[in-house]
Structures are given as C-alpha cells and as structure tokens.
Amino acid sequence: MDNIAKTLQGDHKSCRNNIRAIHDALDVIGGKWKISIIACLTFNAMRYSELLKEVEGISGKMLSRELKELEANQLITREVLSTHPIMVRYALTPYGKSLQPLTLTIAQWGINHRKRIISGFK
Known part of the structure; x- marks a missing residue:
C-alpha cells in the first residue's frame, strides 16, 4: 500500500x-465541465475555439468562466498568440498535469460503468 x-x-x-x-x-x-477541459488539455494545448468544439455541450460563456477559474487555480496557462486575428491558446501547467492520472482513472471507471449498465449489471 x-x-x-x-x-x-x-x-x-x-x-x-x-x-x-x-x-x-x-x-x-x-462541476460539469472542468474535468473535461483538463482531460482535453492533457493531450495537447488547444485554442479557445478548439476547446469549444471538443467539449460537447459547453457554451462559450461557460467555457470562458471555467478557463478563468482553472487559470486562477494555477492548473492552466493562457497564452495570447501574436497572430491576426489574435488567438489564445490554453495549456496545462506542470501542476495541472498532475491531474492526468486522475482523469485517466475517471475515464476508465466511466468506460467500465457504461459497460456494466449496458450489460444489465452482470
């Protein structure tokens, strides 16, 4: 142990x-969205528009709010890219990356739970 x-x-x-x-x-x-955002960023840094597409069902307003809270808790960084038009990219901090094992464990539990429900609790 x-x-x-x-x-x-x-x-x-x-x-x-x-x-x-x-x-x-x-x-x-x-909450409903933070762990999904963290899970997406576990694999790659993403632009705001990419996250909006990837996290199904989240509104733009909610995504903005959740990203601000994750940044305030030092789990993600926000980088303004010098492009035209201006784009913003989000990435996990090293501290945020410490959540990767948790997201993978939750995902695996969810996969197993879905199988169990579908199979009728066998």
Whole structure:
C-alpha cells in the first residue's frame, strides 16, 4: 500500500480529513465541465475555439468562466498568440498535469460503468 493510501486510511479524524481534502479538490475541479477541459488539455494545448468544439455541450460563456477559474487555480496557462486575428491558446501547467492520472482513472471507471449498465449489471 502506498503512502497516500496509508494516509487516507484510519480513524474518524482521518475520515474527516479525507472528506475535507475531497471537498477541496472538488472545489477546484468539480462541476460539469472542468474535468473535461483538463482531460482535453492533457493531450495537447488547444485554442479557445478548439476547446469549444471538443467539449460537447459547453457554451462559450461557460467555457470562458471555467478557463478563468482553472487559470486562477494555477492548473492552466493562457497564452495570447501574436497572430491576426489574435488567438489564445490554453495549456496545462506542470501542476495541472498532475491531474492526468486522475482523469485517466475517471475515464476508465466511466468506460467500465457504461459497460456494466449496458450489460444489465452482470
């Protein structure tokens, strides 16, 4: 068992600390769109218009809001490109890249869950 798992196990106080840590994490990456944006940027830096196309269902206003919050939490960088017209490219920071294992784990869980539901809980 790794150190993180050992830290997360334990008594009632540890449970409370775990819940607080989960709430802290969800405050930063929670909601319908943030983890999807992070997952997209895990593979490549993307322009705003590319993210808008890739994250199905998100509005431009919501994407702008989520990108600002992710930038404020130091998970992404915003680079204004000197092109005409001006384009903006977003990329994960090294800190943001630390979320890649989480996004891959969530994606795998989602794949398995979808299979389970489709197969009738077998």
